[in-house]
Amino acid sequence: MSFLFLSLLSVMENQTFSADILSMEGLKVSPGASVPAFVLLLLIYVFIMVSNLGLVLLICTEPSLHQPMYLLFCNMSINDAFGATAVIPRLLSDVFTPTPQRYIRFYECVLQAFASHFHAATSHAVLMIMAFDRYVAICNPLRYASIMTSRMVVRLSAGAWVAAFVSVAILLGLTVRLTRCRRLISNPFCDNASLFKLSCQNLLINHIYGLGSAVVILGSSLGSVTLTYLRIAIMCFSSRNKGLSSKALQTCASHLAVYVIMLVASFTPMIMHRNPQWADGGKVASVLFHVVPPALNPIIYGLNCKELRQKIGSVFYTSKVK
Template identity: 35%
Template sequence: MVNATQVSFFTLSAYFDTGVFKYLYFIIIVSLYIVIICANLLLIVVICMNRSLHEPMYLFLVSLFVNELYGSTGLFPFLLVQILSDIHTVSAPFCFLQIYCVFAYAAIQFHNLSILSYDRYLAICYPLQYNTRMTSNKVSVLIALIWLFPFLAIAVLISLSVPLQLCGNIINTIYCDNYSIVKLACSDTRVNNIYGLIYTCLIVFGPLSLILYTYMKILKVCFSGSKQTRQKAVRTCTPHLASLINFSFGCLFQILQSRFDMSSVPMMLRNILSLYFLTCQPIFNPLMYGLQMSKIRSLCKSIIFGKTLTDA
C-alpha cells in the first residue's frame, strides 16, 4: 500500500512514442492554442468595447469566452511540454491543480450554457418584461454564481481525493483526471463516490434540466406564436444549441472513457476524443457566435479590416 503523501508524481501512460512526428503534433497544438486565444480574445474585446453589445446575452457570452481561455490555458501549455518530453510524468500537486482547472472549466461551461438558455427563454417568452426580469444586478449575480459555485464544488472534490491512500501512480490518460486517481486508491472511496454522484447531479444534470425546461417553454411559444417569433427563436437559439450538443458530446466520451474499459478503441483515437471538449469547444463557440450573430460579425469585420469601433 502506498500512502498518498508518498506519491510525489504520476505517470501518464496514454502517451506513446511518436518519433519525429512529435514536432508535427507540437506545431498542430501550438496552432490550435493560438487560434483559440485570438478568436476568444477578439470577441471579448468586441463585446467589451461596444456599448451596443452591453446586453445580458453578450455579457454571458463574455463569461463563456473567458472560461474557454481559462480552460485552454489549463491544458495546452502542459500538453506541449508532454509532447516534447520523453518521460511523461507530472508532480502530484500539479496533477491535482490541473484536475481543478479542467473540471472547473467543464462545470463553468455547463452553467454558462444553462444561464444562456434561461436568458433566451426570458427574451422569447417574456419580451416586454425582459428588461425588468433580467436587470444588471441580476446579470452580475448570475455571472458570479456561474464561476463561484463550480470552484467551490471542485475544491471539495479535490480535498476528498488528495488524502486517499494509493496503490500506484500510473494514470492511463494524457492529462490528469480525478476518477483515474480515485481508481488507484487502496483505501475506502465510498465518500468520494457519493460526493461524485452529488457533484455530477449539481454540475451536469442540474444545468441540463434547466436547459431542457427553458427549451420546452421556448418551443411552446414558437408553436403558438407568430412567424417573427419563430424566426427570432431560431436565430438566437441555434448557436446555443449547437454549442451545447458539441460540448455534451465531448464530455460524454470523456466520462465513458474514464469509467469503462475502452481498450478496444485505438489509443490515438481515444486521445483525440478525450481532448475534444477542451480543444474543439473553444474554437467552435467563437466561430458559431461570430458567424451567426450579425452584430458581432459586423464589429469583428471592423476590427479585422482596421475600421474604427463606434459606440453604436
Template identity: 30%
Template sequence: MCACLTSFLIPAPESTSGWRRLCADFHLRKNLTEVTEFIFLGFSRFHEHQSTLFVVFLILYMLTLAGNAIIVTVICVDRHLHTPMYFFLSTLASSETVYTLVTIPRMLSGLTAQNQPISLAGCTTQMFFFVALAINNCFLLTVMGYDRYVAICNPLRYTVVMSMRVCVQLACGAFSIGLAMATVQVTSIFTLPFCHRVIGHFFCDILPVLKLSCIDTTINEIINFVVSSLVILVPVGLVFISYVLIISTILRISSTQGRKKAFATCASHLTVVIVHYGCASIAYLKPKSEDSAEQDLLLSVTYTIITPLLNPVVYSLRNKEVKDALRRAVGRRKNSQ
C-alpha cells in the same frame, strides 16, 4: 516484526492468511506516502505521430486563444453588444481561455519532452481549476439558456429581469458552484494514499488519478458520479425546459420572419450546448466497464481542445450581430489608418 508490533494492539486474526493480509496492508500504507510526484503517459502510445500531434494541437490552441480574445475584445469595444446575452458570451469566452491554459500548455510540453513529472501539489492545483472551470462553463451555458428564455418568452420585462446586477450575480453564482463542487471532488481524491506514479493521461483528470490509488475507491467513484450527475443533468434539464418554453413561444409567432429571427438567436447557443453536454456526459457518466485508454484520450482532446474552439467559431460564424460588430471594428481600423 509486523506481527510483534501489532500483536499488542490488534487481536490475533483467526487465520494465517488474515494475518498476512494485515501485515501487507501495514507495509502498503507505509509505502504509499512516498509518492510525491506523477508522470504523464500522455500520447506516448502514438510515439511516431507526436510531432504531427504537436503541430495540430498547437494550431488549434492558437485559434482558440485568438477566437476567444477577438470575441471578448469586440464585445467590450462595441456598444451594440453591451447586452446580457453578450455579457455571458464574453464571460464564457474568458472562462474557456483560462480553462485551456490549465491543461493544453503542459500537454504540448509533454509532446516535445517525455516523462515530465508533476508534483502532487501541482496535480492537485491543475485538477481543481480544471474541474472548477468546467463546471462553471456548464452553468454559464445554463444561464445563457435562461437569458434566451426571458428574451423570447418575456421580452417586455427583459431589461428589468436581466439587469446588469442580475447578470453579474448569475455569473458569480456559476463560478461559486464550480469552486464548491471542485473542492468536494479534489478533496475526496487527494486524501487517498497513492502507490502508482504514472498517469495514463495528459493531465490530472479525475478518473485517471483515481486509478493510481491501491485502496478501494468505491466511495470516491460514487462522489464523482453524484457530482458529475448534478453538474451535467441539472443544467441539461434546465436548458431543456427553457427551450421547450422557447420553442412553444416561437411557434405562436405569426410572422415567418419573426420565427426565423427568434430561432437564429438560439441556434448558436443550442449548438454549443449539444456538443458541450454531449462530450461531458460520455466522458463522466459512461459505465466504468466501457473505459479504454484510446477512447478516453479522444474524448479528452474533444472537451479540452475542440469544444473551447467551437464556441468562438459558432458564435462568430452563425451570429449576425457578432459578424456586424467585427466588420465595424475592421472598418474603424481602416479609417483610422
C-alpha cells in the same frame, strides 16, 4: 555511522520522490508524428486564445454590446480560454518528451485536475444561464429589461463560478486526503479519477460524491436547457409574427449547437473508456472537451449573432483602411 546516516537520507529522499513525483502517460504520439501533432495543437491553442479573448475585448470595449447576452458570451469565452490553458500547454510540453520521462509533481497534478473540472462545471452553469436569458427575452420580452439587469447578470455569473468552485473543491478535497500507493497517471492530463486511482484506500465516498455531483450538474443542465428551449420552440411556432419567431429560433440554434457540441465532447470519452478496444481512443477523446468547444464556440457566436458579425467586420475594415 556517517555511512548509515547517508543511506537513511538517500532512502528518505527516494520515498519523497516517489510520493511527490508522478509519472504522466500523456498523449501516445509516435516520433514521426510528434512535429505534426505539436504544430496542430499549437495552432488550435493560439486560435482558441485569440478568438475567445478577442471576443471578450470586443464586447468590453464596444458600448453597444454591453447587453446581458453578450456579457454572458464573455463568461463563456473566458472559461473556454481558461479550460484550454489548463490542458493544452502541458500536452505541448510532453509531445517531445519520451513517455518514461514524463513526470509531474503531485500539487501540479491536483491544480490541473481542479482547473479541468472547474472548466467543465462552469461551462454547464453558464449555458444554463444563457438558456434562461433567451427564455426571458423571447417568452417575456416586455419584462426582459427589468429582469435581466446588469446586477442580475453579475449575480448569476458570480453564482455560476462560485457554485462550480465549491463543488470541485469538495471533489478534489476528498481525493487529496487519500494516501497514495501508485505513481502512474494513465491519462493525457490529470483529473479526479486518475488521482484517486493512485490510492489503495476505500474509495466509496469519492465514488458517491463524484457520481452524485455529476448527476446533479448534468441532470440540472440537461433538464433546464431542454425544458427552456422546448418552451421557446412552442412559443415561436404558435406565434403569429413568423419573422420574429424565425430570428428567435436562429439565435437559440447557436446556443443549442454549443450545448450539443459540449455534451458530445464530454460523453464521448466516457463511452469509449468503457470499451477495452477503444481505451486508447478514449484517452485521446478526453482532450476533446478542452479543445473542440473552446475552438468552435467563438465561431458559432460570431457567425450567428448579427451584431457581433457587424462589429467584427467593422474592426477588420477599419484596420484594413488604416
